[in-house]
Amino acid sequence: MRAGRPRWPSHGCGTTDAEHAAALDAAGRIAAYLTEQGFPEPLRADSGNGAHLLYRIDLANDDAATEVVKGVLTTLDTLFSNDVITVDTANYNAARIWKLYGTLSRKGDSTPERPHRRAKILSVPQNIEVVPRERLQHLAGILPKDEPAPRRTGGSIDLVRWLAEHGIAVRSTRPWQGGTLYVLAECPFSGAHKDGAFAIQFANGAVFAGCHHASCGGGAQRWPELRAMYEPREKRKQEAIAGAKVEENPTPPRPAPAPDEYRERAFAILQHGDPLTFLLDTFNKSHVGDRTVAECLAMSIASQSVENTKGLHVAISGNSGKGKSHACTTMQNLIPEAYKLTGTVSDKALYYDDDLRPGTVFLFDDTALSDDLQEVLKSATTSFHEPIIHRTITADRQLRVCSIPERCVWWLAKVENPGDDQVMNRMLTVWIDDSAEQDARVLEHLKRTEASGSTRGDDPDVLTCRALWSIVKEHRIFVHIPFARRIEFSNAANRRNPAMLFDLIKCHAALWFLQREGEETDGETRIEATRQDFDAAARLYGAINQEGGGQESKMTRNEAAALVTIARMGWETFTVRMLQQATGLSYHQVRRILQGYTAKGTTYCGLLEKCPAVSVVDATVLDESTGIVVRRHELHFQFDAEAYREWVAQTAVWLEDEGGGGLPAAFWRELQHA
Known part of the structure; x- marks a missing residue:
């Protein structure tokens, strides 16, 4: 099957470089979409004037198979063709002449604007697999062929007017099954992709809306969901009541809450x-x-969502x-x-x-x-x-x-x-x-x-969290820290870490932006941080600096655990073998923890560089265990317990009182306890 042959609207001659590039780009998007639909990797080729995607199929050469292939191409044409490129729907039959790659495409005269190009194969998968029959049938039937029953409400909807009134841009329109298909400029259902959304109004007034991406419904009817996203709830409720009066056997409502109820709950949490x-x-x-x-x-x-942070x-x-x-x-x-x-x-x-x-x-x-x-x-x-x-x-x-x-x-x-x-x-x-x-x-x-x-x-709580983050992401928040001059650090050697504390304060405040007095300026919400924000940020900053300063020294969990083990054992001098036996790690792991290593051109520092309490000397050791005196070199690592205690205590941060009262003793106790 030569499924998906993006080409240009006919000019009677070759394509321009821009048209040729557009066809190749469209082929890439179609191939990615077909992969999402369960198709294997195709053979990709350049026809000289357009692009080819070749898929292997195993179908009988009969009318039923021909209709399936025709339906696949029709679906791709509907979803991807535009005023620049067109998916060729004519190559659905088995008796089809095809381009011989390596030959020159000589359509029309060769001009500087529309030159002749040589057809060529761009890529061939290692294994050219057969497209499963069910994937072909699914794609051929992804768009509705029959008119759905119209929604019985107080009045019919003019889809093109409804889309315009709600600011939903239309990229292109075309006739479809006696009605009109509107390809939307952007998908209203998901921000994970832009293309793929469409809406159809049939001759009987019924509306079908969906997205062709499998991760976004895969062509399922989503018109009720689309209306719920853009229409006020009260209007939909009134129409539902009006529809119930004329419906002989109304369908009972689904017990699940409407999507906007999660948003309302999220608003309540953010506000109160x-x-x-x-x-x-x-x-x-x-x-x-x-x-x-x-x-x-x-x-x-x-x-x-915070405007004055570096992330x-x-x-x-x-x-x-x-x-x-x-x-x-x-x-x-x-x-x-x-x-x-x-x-x-x-x-x-x-x-x-x-x-x-x-x-x-x-x-x-x-x-x-x-x-x-x-x-x-x-x-x-x-x-x-x-x-x-x-x-x-x-x-x-x-x-x-x-x-x-x-x-x-x-x-x-x-x-x-x-x-x-x-x-x-x-x-x-x-x-x-x-x-x-x-x-x-x-x-x-x-x-x-x-x-x-x-x-x-x-989980409803998970859906509420998603709605909460959606609300926060809709705002740009500028956070002023009025007490910034009173924040003190016991160690500010790494200049990025104090900035991170300020960012933690701002981010904590941003989550409470609906509970703070603020002002709107040029689409920006300006609020002030409070002592509550500082306390929360300082607590978190202290937590990620525990056991020797993970944030300051960038130690891993294994490195920090090794230091704790050395301090607990009371060693002043130790070897890799001693630390291996105490931690249960391999000799190789312990040596890397202490000395670091290099992998793929990147150097990873060990405790010798990160912790000032650890040093090493190259000692000569006499081994008489075999009755023969053997001299060998051995690394002896030294540990300064006092330097380690001072190093651990260097991670304090506090807020000076208005009168300059200094670091509260309670904070030191909390730090030592941590």
Whole structure:
């Protein structure tokens, strides 16, 4: 099957470079869509004037199979053709002449504007798989063929007027089954993609709306949902009552709450409740413990709505299997679908993803960041409120400008440091709880979950959290800290960490923006931070600086645990072997913890560089265990307990009283207890 042959509206001659590029670009979008629909990777080719996507099918050569293929091409034509490119619907039959790749396409005269080009194969998959029959049938039937029954309400809807009144832009229109199909300029159902949404008004007045993306309904009827998004509830209620009067057998209402009820509940929490506690409690319904991790992730999301912040990005470290990934995905589940991106991406893939939107959360799970991705992350933190621009040259030597949207945050989950020092200095560094007590709590939670039986559908609290974040993301919030001059740090050597504390204060305040007096200026909500915001930020800042200063030194959980073990054993001098036996880790792991290592050109520092209490000497040891005196070199590590205690105490932050009263003693007690 030669499914999807984007070409140009006929000119009687070849294509311009712009038309040719548009066809190749459309082929890429169609191939991506077909992959989403369950199609295997196609053979991709350049016809010289357009683009080809070749898929292998295994159907009988009969009328039924011909209709299926014809339906597939008709669907693709309906969803992707526009005034620039057209999907060729004529190549549905088996007896079809096709381009011989390697030959010159000689349509019309060759001119500088419309030159002849050679047809060529662009890519061939390693295995050319057969498209499953059911996937072909599904795609052929994704658009309604028959008129649905009209909605019985007090009056019919003029769809084109309704779309215009509600500001829903239409990209193109065309006749469809006796009615009119409107291809929408942007998808109103999801921010994860722009194209794919459509609406149809049939001859009998019935309306069908949907999106062709499988992740966004896959062509299912979504007209009632679309109306609910744009029409006031009272109007819909009155129409429903009017419709019930003429309906002989009315369908009983569904018990599930309408989507806007979650939004109303979210508004109530933002206006009168404790938004952060609600978010963390909902997080803990699925993920046990790790409240500090969850709070850092929540502050990171909130930073996307704060105008005067450079964004908060999060690096989570901990041993494998202890819940780093689960913590991140659980928090991601609380934000709207359109604002999250997970998985592995290549160095430049982020630039070419046209579906990314401002305020997306990137999760890199146990992924070693390449040098290029680390540079992207540095750019994201330096120019948080501006897109990151990448300029490249296409195969036909045309300049292409790509970008990553503004206000995106990065979450890195890895056993060890995910990047170099310049990257880590830009991150909130937090440890997953890998204690034996946490293991027991997780097991008990798993038992309760399995004993309670499976549940269907999303938790109402999760849906409310998504609505809450949607509301926050709709606002740009400027937070003034009137007491900023009174904030003191016991150690400000790393200049980025004080800035992070200020950002934590602002982000905490942003979650309470509907409970603070503020003013609207040029689309910006301006509020003031309070002592409550400072106390919450200082508590979190202290939590991520526990056990030797994880935030200050960027230590991993294993490195911090090694220091605690050394201090507890009371060693002044120790070897790798001694620490290995005390921690239960491998010799290789302990040596890396102490001395660091280099991998793929990136140097990862160890405790010798991070902690001033640890040093090393190269000693000569006499071994007489075999009766023969053997001299060998051995590294002896030295530990200064007093220097370690001073280093631990360097992470204090406090708010001077109006009269300059200094650091409260209670705060020191809390710090030492932590």
